[in-house]
Amino acid sequence: MSDLHNQTEIPDSSERRDFLKLGALAATVLAPGVMLYGIANSRPPEQGASSKLRWGMLIDTTKCGNGCNTCVTACNTENGLNGKTGPQDSQWIRKVNIKNLSNGFEHDLPMMCQHCENPPCVDVCPTGASMKRADGIVLVDRHICIGCRYCMMACPYKARSFVHEPITDQNPEVPRGKGCVESCTFCVQRVDRDETPACVEACNANGQNAMIFGDLNNPESEISKALSGQASVEVRADLRLNTGVRYQGI
Amino acid sequence: MNGMASLGKWLKLALLAGAAALTAVAPHQATAGSAKPMLERGKGEQCVEDTQFMRRNHMDLLKHHRNETMRQGIRTTKHSLKGCVDCHASTKTGSVAASKDDFCAACHSYAAVKLDCWDCHATKPKKRPATLAGMPPAASETGTSPMAPALAGGKTQ
Ligand code: SF4
Numbered sequence: 001m002s003d004l005h006n007q008t009e010i011p012d013s014s015e016r017r018d019f020l021k022l023g024a025l026a027a028t029v030l031a032p033g034v035m036l037y038g039i040a041n042s043r044p045p046e047q048g049a050s051s052k053l054r055w056g057m058l059i060d061t062t063k064c065g066n067g068c069n070t071c072v073t074a075c076n077t078e079n080g081l082n083g084k085t086g087p088q089d090s091q092w093i094r095k096v097n098i099k100n101l102s103n104g105f106e107h108d109l110p111m112m113c114q115h116c117e118n119p120p121c122v123d124v125c126p127t128g129a130s131m132k133r134a135d136g137i138v139l140v141d142r143h144i145c146i147g148c149r150y151c152m153m154a155c156p157y158k159a160r161s162f163v164h165e166p167i168t169d170q171n172p173e174v175p176r177g178k179g180c181v182e183s184c185t186f187c188v189q190r191v192d193r194d195e196t197p198a199c200v201e202a203c204n205a206n207g208q209n210a211m212i213f214g215d216l217n218n219p220e221s222e223i224s225k226a227l228s229g230q231a232s233v234e235v236r237a238d239l240r241l242n243t244g245v246r247y248q249g250i
Numbered sequence: 251m252n253g254m255a256s257l258g259k260w261l262k263l264a265l266l267a268g269a270a271a272l273t274a275v276a277p278h279q280a281t282a283g284s285a286k287p288m289l290e291r292g293k294g295e296q297c298v299e300d301t302q303f304m305r306r307n308h309m310d311l312l313k314h315h316r317n318e319t320m321r322q323g324i325r326t327t328k329h330s331l332k333g334c335v336d337c338h339a340s341t342k343t344g345s346v347a348a349s350k351d352d353f354c355a356a357c358h359s360y361a362a363v364k365l366d367c368w369d370c371h372a373t374k375p376k377k378r379p380a381t382l383a384g385m386p387p388a389a390s391e392t393g394t395s396p397m398a399p400a401l402a403g404g405k406t407q
């Protein structure tokens with residue numbers, strides 16, 4: 001690991017700094033008190049996702065409100081999910097309540113696709129529909145998904161859902177339909193235009209500030225600084241999937 | 251990968267056969283009473299490519315674009331399906347495939363080519379959902395984002 005770091009950091013550090021300065025300029029004041037941070041991603045539309053970045057998320061569960069459902073609602077609205085939570089309904093992000101059995105202390109955390117670096121869903125997919133984009137976002141290519149649901153069985157986080165019924169009135173940016181498996185996309189349509197995922201935006205706007213989204217490969221990003229400054233964990237780190245979503249406070 | 255390549259080849263063959271059948275049959279059919287589809291004009295001045303070219307090749311452009319966007323994150327707008335819908339949604343139904351006279355449905359039912367796009371893709375243009383009521387519009391929409399000029403430049407309609 002440390003070898004890898006040395007290789008990538010030394011040769012391009014000055015270039016990277018210039019790039020970061022640009023990123024800093026992208027922070028724009030939209031209204032008093034409301035800052036919109038460009039996430040130093042700005043790339044022209046004809047340029048694909050870059051493997052120099054790796055998108056990740058850090059969730060501070062101590063700031064996550066018990067019973068707060070803001071991130072889930074925002075996800076449902078953005079991605080056109082109906083918000084039902086039955087066994088045959090799609091849930092891309094869900095609130096999980098954990099309880100310390102010895103003293104009864106309870107708290108909440110949001111759980112979704114962890115965007116694993118070594119994703120089991122991709123390993124088992126027989127068609128190549130489950131895929132990891134160059135920037136680490138794990139997606140299902142619905143054009144070739146045959147709905148076998150192997151990936152659902154393989155995912156240790158129960159992050160994927162199968163669409164059982166026909167869907168109409170989709171968000172044009174988020175095509176969804178019967179017969180395919182789906183899961184959190186980190187709101188790839190938003191990330192590609194320099195915005196944070198809907199859940200993160202909503203959580204911050206709600207004042208909880210429990211979620212940070214950003215580039216794990218960039219040592220200057222907010223998320224990298226937070227990760228290098230405080231303890232954090234991967235859920236089921238024993239599986240060595242190197243998840244893109246990390247948690248604090250659990 | 252091999253599987254995909256041969257599937258692609260197979261599809262192409264099938265399409266070619268379909269197109270050949272169409273050109274062979276269409277004139278007779280027209281005279282035999284099956285009226286050619288009447289298409290509503292799109293909103294823009296002209297299509298992103300020549301109309302004749304689009305008639306033959308729109309499926310290839312769309313497929314190429316879908317793979318680039320989906321798998322690589324390339325988001326040019328010129329050959330995007332969303333662009334087709336934005337321009338060709340019917341003024342009556344607001345959709346490209348809600349009634350049999352709508353843009354996509356009209357030709358595809360005439361040519362008897364089933365299309366699966368609309369099982370997943372929206373047939374109507376829609377503003378992106380306001381994730382948070384009262385939040386200012388996204389930077390890319392107000393033009394303050396560094397990405398905005400690039401996005402506007404990539405638009406051809
Ligand atoms: S959390 Fe599950 S669905 Fe997401 S990348 Fe990992 S294995 Fe795949």
Ligand code: SF4
Nearest residue numbers: 125145146148149151
């Ligand atoms: S359900 Fe789709 S994405 Fe999942 S393993 Fe099967 S083909 Fe791949």
